[in-house]
Amino acid sequence: MAIQNSFKNPPLSAKIGMVTLSVFIFFAIFAPVIAPYGEAESIGKTWASPSSEFLLGTDNIGRDMLSRIMFGARMTLGVATACTLLSFLIGITMGLLAAVAGKILDQILSRFVDLMLSIPILVFALMILSMFGSSLFTLIITIGVLDSFRVFRLARSVAVNIVVTEFVEVARLRGEGLWWIMTREVLPNALPPMIAEFGLRFCFNFLFVAGLSFLGLGIQPPFADWGGMVRENGRAIAFGIPAPLWPAIAIGLTTISVNMIVDWILSLNARPSGASAEM
Amino acid sequence: MFRLIITRVFLGFATLFAVTLLIFAATEILPGDVASAVLGQGATPDTLAAFRIELGLDRPAYVRYLEWLTNALQGDLGVAMTNKREVLDTITPRLYNTLFLAGYAAAIAVPIAIILGITAAINEGKWIDRAANIVTLGAISVPEFFIAYILILVFATNLGWFPSLSTVYSDMGFWQKIHVVALPALTLTMLVMAHMLRMTRASVLAIMSQPYIEMAFLKGLPRKRVILHHALPNAAAPIISVVALNLAYLIVGVVVIEVVFVYPGVGQYMVDGVSKRDLPVIQACALVFGSAFVLLNTIADILAILLNPRLRHPR
Numbered sequence: 001m002a003i004q005n006s007f008k009n010p011p012l013s014a015k016i017g018m019v020t021l022s023v024f025i026f027f028a029i030f031a032p033v034i035a036p037y038g039e040a041e042s043i044g045k046t047w048a049s050p051s052s053e054f055l056l057g058t059d060n061i062g063r064d065m066l067s068r069i070m071f072g073a074r075m076t077l078g079v080a081t082a083c084t085l086l087s088f089l090i091g092i093t094m095g096l097l098a099a100v101a102g103k104i105l106d107q108i109l110s111r112f113v114d115l116m117l118s119i120p121i122l123v124f125a126l127m128i129l130s131m132f133g134s135s136l137f138t139l140i141i142t143i144g145v146l147d148s149f150r151v152f153r154l155a156r157s158v159a160v161n162i163v164v165t166e167f168v169e170v171a172r173l174r175g176e177g178l179w180w181i182m183t184r185e186v187l188p189n190a191l192p193p194m195i196a197e198f199g200l201r202f203c204f205n206f207l208f209v210a211g212l213s214f215l216g217l218g219i220q221p222p223f224a225d226w227g228g229m230v231r232e233n234g235r236a237i238a239f240g241i242p243a244p245l246w247p248a249i250a251i252g253l254t255t256i257s258v259n260m261i262v263d264w265i266l267s268l269n270a271r272p273s274g275a276s277a278e279m
Numbered sequence: 280m281f282r283l284i285i286t287r288v289f290l291g292f293a294t295l296f297a298v299t300l301l302i303f304a305a306t307e308i309l310p311g312d313v314a315s316a317v318l319g320q321g322a323t324p325d326t327l328a329a330f331r332i333e334l335g336l337d338r339p340a341y342v343r344y345l346e347w348l349t350n351a352l353q354g355d356l357g358v359a360m361t362n363k364r365e366v367l368d369t370i371t372p373r374l375y376n377t378l379f380l381a382g383y384a385a386a387i388a389v390p391i392a393i394i395l396g397i398t399a400a401i402n403e404g405k406w407i408d409r410a411a412n413i414v415t416l417g418a419i420s421v422p423e424f425f426i427a428y429i430l431i432l433v434f435a436t437n438l439g440w441f442p443s444l445s446t447v448y449s450d451m452g453f454w455q456k457i458h459v460v461a462l463p464a465l466t467l468t469m470l471v472m473a474h475m476l477r478m479t480r481a482s483v484l485a486i487m488s489q490p491y492i493e494m495a496f497l498k499g500l501p502r503k504r505v506i507l508h509h510a511l512p513n514a515a516a517p518i519i520s521v522v523a524l525n526l527a528y529l530i531v532g533v534v535v536i537e538v539v540f541v542y543p544g545v546g547q548y549m550v551d552g553v554s555k556r557d558l559p560v561i562q563a564c565a566l567v568f569g570s571a572f573v574l575l576n577t578i579a580d581i582l583a584i585l586l587n588p589r590l591r592h593p594r
Contacts, residue, residue: 120531130553252421
């Protein structure tokens with residue numbers, strides 16, 4: 001199964017995923033240029049149906065839905081990417097440190113992470129956001145830090161198997177420092193499995209940010225973001241108007257695309273044992 | 280085995296204790312205390328100080344923690360800041376509602392997920408496995424509110440079978456409740472079933488690759504017999520822990536769904552509390568969710584110990 005999918009020839013599902021994702025990234029970058037209307041521009045009736053003028057109709061205060069989705073791509077994708085990058089930065093650093101720096105630190109870090117994972121992440125995030133209010137900055141820091149515990153677990157479990165190999169031992173005997181061993185010996189070998197994990201964590205964070213925004217506790221107006229757009233237009237569904245479905249479809253398409261790309265990457269290099277992507 | 284279980288129960292209590300510490304730390308010790316969070320930026324130093332004394336924030340953190348913990352253990356969860364009502368009085372009926380919704384969803388999701396998961400694993404690579412894979416991947420990839428809105432659009436707006444808002448009263452009859460809560464329960468079912476099905480399939484497949492299964496095949500047993508007599512008895516333990524784990528997920532998964540359907544449960548109460556910065560409410564809800572999560576995880580582990588044939592006899 002893995003052999004026919006060579007690196008140069010991704011399967012159809014991965015190609016579809018890449019195209020869809022590229023479209024959304026294109027929206028995110030060039031939103032001001034290609035969007036037919038402005039982000040906060042109220043130009044039509046409330047919940048006008050799709051027409052040649054407004055391709056996806058208008059939202060609850062008469063803004064063009066398509067333009068809002070293009071602008072929303074910036075915030076939604078941007079925040080999720082920032083969270084995932086932060087979580088990988090912290091998680092990998094701590095995970096490798098735990099694996100390389102010896103038993104005591106490993107125990108302290110691992111037990112601490114076990115403890116932090118004993119509360120559901122949504123409940124934890126809600127508590128912290130209620131105290132700090134949800135500015136963009138606190139949102140990214142909160143989700144990034146909370147997610148880093150899961151990255152820590154995977155990074156540590158991968159690194160533990162690398163630390164016992166001969167070349168790490170040689171490096172230790174050569175007298176290399178902790179930082180050198182972490183970055184030059186362990187990190188390059190730990191990265192391949194982490195790449196697929198990056199996609200999965202991105203999906204998780206992406207859905208998480210969208211969920212928080214949907215609850216009104218994530219990205220705040222006036223910025224357009226997909227989760228918040230579903231919230232604003234939620235009532236339309238009772239009248240049979242599909243307005244909240246458009247941003248929700250955008251969210252779903254993004255996660256499915258990333259998942260399809262991740263599946264292809266996973267088939268290229270097998271996942272390490274003991275790593276779980278669930279929840 | 281008995282010792283293992285005792286240890287696990289003890290560990291569960293220790294975790295619960297740590298969870299209370301964590302909840303308290305997250306809400307009270309982090310910089311920028313409750314008083315300034317509630318009063319906002321317009322507060323003068325005088326009103327801030329007065330409010331701090333009113334809330335008892337002038338005392339050291341550990342005193343407040345012990346007081347909060349002993350009160351919570353005695354069933355006193357404090358008074359909500361916004362409406363001055365006892366949190367316990369509000370949260371009890373809501374907890375009942377949340378458990379009703381979760382139980383409803385679990386009653387549908389668990390049997391279907393296990394049967395389909397095993398079927399998919401047995402027919403690995405065939406059309407039923409592929410179909411299950413695509414559908415469940417779809418269900419876990421889209422946000423829960425997307426599934427909820429699709430269900431509302433089809434079953435409430437177009438077909439008119441169920442109401443789109445699940446308002447329940449305490450004096451509502453059981454079957455009436457079942458009818459009103461159908462859509463949120465169905466949404467939760469879709470979500471949890473997808474996770475549970477995938478995990479069940481994975482744990483059965485993990486057992487199918489064991490040497491003794493290969494041996495059973497090699498000695499010429501028919502596929503059906505190998506699965507029913509050799510694989511499934513060993514798959515019971517992982518499947519049951521999968522179920523318990525997913526029930527823990529279900530407890531948290533209710534938050535967004537309760538908000539979509541305006542269902543009066545603990546999740547909605549917590550989101551309300553967060554947007555109003557009502558600290559006792561947030562702490563109480565976090566405590567409820569945290570305890571449920573720890574409890575179900577502990578049960579999952581204990582069941583796994585009980586069902587592991589290798590631990591059944593003392594060495």
